[in-house]
Amino acid sequence: MSPTVRIAVVVPHDMVLDHELWRWAPPDTSLLFNRTPYTDRAVTLEMAEEISETAVLEQAVRDLSAADPHAYVYACTSGSFVHGRHGERRLAAAMSRAGGAPAITTSGALLESLSTLGVSRVAVATPYDVALAARFGSFLAEAGVTVVSTGDLGLGHHIWEVPYETTLELVRAADDDAAEAVVVSCTNLATYDIIGRLEAELGKPVISANRATMEAALRMVGRTPPAAEDLLGHAS
Known part of the structure; x- marks a missing residue:
């Protein structure tokens, strides 16, 4: 069996669906989670802007870096699209610099x-x-x-x-x-x-x-995402 790969995942403070991301992960892939700091806001433009601050994301990545992940992910759509394409690229670059490994955001x-x-x-x-x-x-x-x-x-x-x-x-x-x-x-x-x-x-x-996030992350670490036809078995 191939060695286990580690994907570090930063999620918003209100994220509840960690388990859904795990369902996309092959057996030889480990997900390591961290959260952005709590903010008492509804899911609005203002909240998205707050959780898209580069310094906040860099700190979350540094907290995960002790585990020496093979890749980093910011698993938040609104927090990564709120400042446009330039903002999304800036976040991904900041994560990669802070963690020393490839990085991607959900919007990317x-x-x-x-x-x-x-x-x-x-x-x-x-x-x-x-x-x-x-x-x-x-x-x-x-x-x-x-x-x-x-x-x-x-x-x-x-x-x-x-x-x-x-x-x-x-x-x-x-x-x-x-x-x-x-x-x-x-x-x-x-x-x-x-x-x-x-x-x-x-x-x-x-x-x-979540599908896009995990497919991109798995590609970054050389793992194969589930095929579309495999998901038919999970239809409800």
């Missing part, structure tokens, strides 16, 4: 997934309010991705409590025939068990934040 991973698929027209489903969802759309547009349709839940708290049935309805409503794929934002929105079902139903890729 989403763009990587779309590029790998050759997709430039997407539908977007988010749990966010209008302002934060619009900022995500701007981030995608800046990267040359056209958003043809959207759907949002308008939530500011407890996104992890959204049931699968609500997320299924959200993605179906957000989709459009003109979209080549559906992007589902927020690492705190559970999607693992329904991606296969949605892809089979919609006939196109469904790229969730």
Whole structure:
């Protein structure tokens, strides 16, 4: 068996779905988690800006560096897209410098997934309010991705409590025939068990934040992400 690889994962203070990221990890991959400092804010533009501060992320990475990870991940969509492409690149570079290993953010991973698929027209489903969802759309547009349709839940708290049935309805409503794929934002929105079902139903890729994050991280450490057809076995 290959030696175990270590992926250091920084998540927002309110992240609850660590277990979902673990479900993407092969047996020879270990995930090491750390959180950004607590902030008493709803999930808004202001909160996203607060948890996107370079110094905050660098400290979280340094705290993880004692374990000598092979790669670092900032598993937060809003915190990595809120300042656009330049801000996303700045965060990834800061993490790599602080930790001495390759690094990626969730927003960067989403763009990587779309590029790998050759997709430039997407539908977007988010749990966010209008302002934060619009900022995500701007981030995608800046990267040359056209958003043809959207759907949002308008939530500011407890996104992890959204049931699968609500997320299924959200993605179906957000989709459009003109979209080549559906992007589902927020690492705190559970999607693992329904991606296969949605892809089979919609006939196109469904790229969730957690899926993109883990696929990119696994590629960085030379591990193979689960194939799309494997997820059909987890459909519910």
